[in-house]
Amino acid sequence: MKKWWPLVAVCAGTFMLLVDVTIVTVALPDMARELHTTFQDLQWVIDLYALVLAALVLTVGSVADRLGRRRVYLIGLVVFALSSLACGLAPNVGVLIAARGVQGLGAAAMFATTMALISSSYSGRERGVAFGVWGAVNGAAAAAGPIVGGLLATHFGWRWIFLVNLPVSVVAVGMTLLVVRESRDPHPSRVDVPGMVSFTVAAAALTYALIRGAWGSGLTVVMLAIAVAALVVFVLVERRSEYPMLDLALLRHASFTTLLVAGALLSAAAWASLTYESLWLQTVLGLTPIQAGLVLLPASLAAFAVSAAIGRVLHTTSPRLLIGSGLLVIAAGALAQGVIRTGSSWWVVMPGLFLVGIGAGLAMAPLSATAMGAVDRSRAGMAAGAVSTFRQLGYAFGIAVLGEVFDSGLSHGLSHGAGAGLPAALSGGQAQAVL
Template sequence: MRKWSPLIAVCLGTFLLLVDVTIVVVALPTVGDEFRAGYADLQWVLDGYALALAALLLGAGSLADRYGRRRTYLAGIGLFAFSSLLCAIAPNEQALIAARILQGAGGAAMFATTAALLNVTYQGRDRGTAFGIWGAVNGAAAAAGPLAGGLLTEHFGWRWIFLVNLPVCLAAVWFTVRGVTESKAPSGGRFDLPGTISFTVAAGAWTYALIRAGEAGWTDTLALAAFAAGALASIAFLAAERRSDHPMLDLALFRQPSFAVLIVAAFLTQAAAFGYLPFTTVWLQQVLGNGPVDAGLYGALPMAAASLVVGAAAGRLLQRVAPRWTVGLGLLLIAAGDLLQARLDADSSGAALIPGLILVGLGVGSVLPSLSSAVLGAVPRERSGMAGGALNTFRQLGFALGVAVFGTIFANRVSDGHGQPAAFADGLNAMLTVAAVLAVIAALLVLAVVPSRDAGVGSRGRDALEPAGR
């Protein structure tokens, strides 16, 4: 049992931080009713977490390399537990959003160290077993989130979504202290403070600008100021990374066309496959009158289940196919699934979403594992940690900005239709159509740029895959 204590510790933390990305989705209408919160506030309950997770992930990896991965992981668990308690007792939406941002910071410290801890703990066949189980936990978190959130919200109240994190965090700490040894990078990584600050400001400003524009109009002073701040912070980030001797994201990696296109594909995949789910949940509950459990069953479980089936049944086969095909064709499946859902009207039921969600799930199950392998195989072995961190960062950023963009579209259509059922359906159809376009753009880029190979992961990619948690 002691041999597998590090794996248990890492899997518990990974499950928590990933399930909390989606577990809140079906609770949003209930939270909105209790706090009398609008769409913009509900978007920030999701985006606050995802943005903090994305913005701090690479910086947390640098801190872990310098000060110790075990220490950073334990600090992340402690912060995640504390912020989960703050979420559970939040008296209003502002306090909940602030606690979710703090929770995302804890999640970043955990996520940045998980795979690195496994990589230094296990060798040979044990390492392969550990990474296989860890990968399965990643997929299970996506499937469990909406359903667990629905069950807890409907039967115990939405605050229990966060309270259940506390005993799991305690268990993760116990297994970490008991079985995980400390490790650091041989040279001791440096923390890229200018890069971290500028990237965080840029991501937050762009997201705020999109949400504010959807709420107050595209000519709103605050929205325009936020767009300007986002642009300036983005320029500052690029300048900081070019000048830094130890950048958290080496911009030279983007000179490799395959790497650059695959990162863009990861960003657009998260938006096209997941960014609209919070708003289908609002439709299912506020318009159709479904409870949180039914909203989870209709609105997310078909996708998650289909994705898991693909991963379990065809995971090894997918790794033998060139990423150009698994990622490119998988994205086309996501686009087809989005369009299949975009046929709603005032009389549609939740069941109308299921066929399209299954198609999206099949695409996600093909795209995400192949993306990881392809990104890590496209860079030198010594850059695998940074490449893996960049992949996870842009995936979470794609979700956060996707929610912001789709929220703007949805709110405008619902407002124009005075909140009638047909207006909700029209808003969902518009979002899903845009999502399909994004998936098609990503697919065409991948099919045009990523080269064909006999295998999805070369020897360099297999070596790089293991330390991908940075």
């Protein structure tokens, strides 16, 4: 049992940071009412965390290769805990959004190092089991966020979805200091600051444009142009840099590039819609946060059980089969949830959520393990960062794109005869008052 304590320590932090991606989902209506937010504010509360996490995880992975992965992981834990405190005490939505951005910075330091720490701690069959457990934690965390958030929001208030991170962080720091050994790249490279800046600007500008919508407006067009220009600069910088943040040569390997795209699509298809389903469950059907969390629970249980079972056969089964079938099952689950109509009850989405959980459980562990195995160990931090970046960008873009569909649908459907301001009221958690 002693050999598995490093895995427990790493998974504790991973679970906490990934829960915080989706934990706010069921608390959005309460936040909207108490802080008097707009729909765009609600999107940024979720998206800024995922965006900062995605934008910085690659850079932090390179820094961790140089400074030490355990050290960077511990720094991330401390930053995450302090920013969680700021979120829990936020007096207004502006402070909350800013604190969520800092929280994403701490999460990036943690997430960029978890796979590399596991890879350096285990080998052979044990590594397959470890990544299976880590994948199970990923699946459970992503979908357990709503139920955990529902419990805390119902009994203690929405602020406790952030304050609960403080004791968990203390335990995670203590365990990491005791049982996780340091690892680093024996030939570290310099930090690629130009690459970091250009990539961050590209991701932020694109996400902002997607959330803002209004495609004919000058500001949206400018933000899209900035995103394209920054991405071009990033590619040029990385091609000429002696120590790139992301070695573009890795993208010449079709398998590695496919895994990155698959990770982005998985996060967007599996989890992004939960935000809007939660608004429907609570603000239209009138469920409490904990009831909404229980409706979303099948996805969590299925993802955890399937991913844990996959770990035992990960080293003997074709990852192509597991990842491909997992994505297809997620697609089937998404389609099965497209049955919501006027008068629908909460139970109509549960079969689809169950399928999404099964698909995520099938795909996540082999996706991560295969990506790590596709590169040299000295590039473990870079590979882990790339996979994490694409997964979180997929989630952030999924939230933004679905938000545009959601907001545009409300605006179009209610623009004739229903009165001005109703779309904002409905999307801000005031559906019951409107009804």
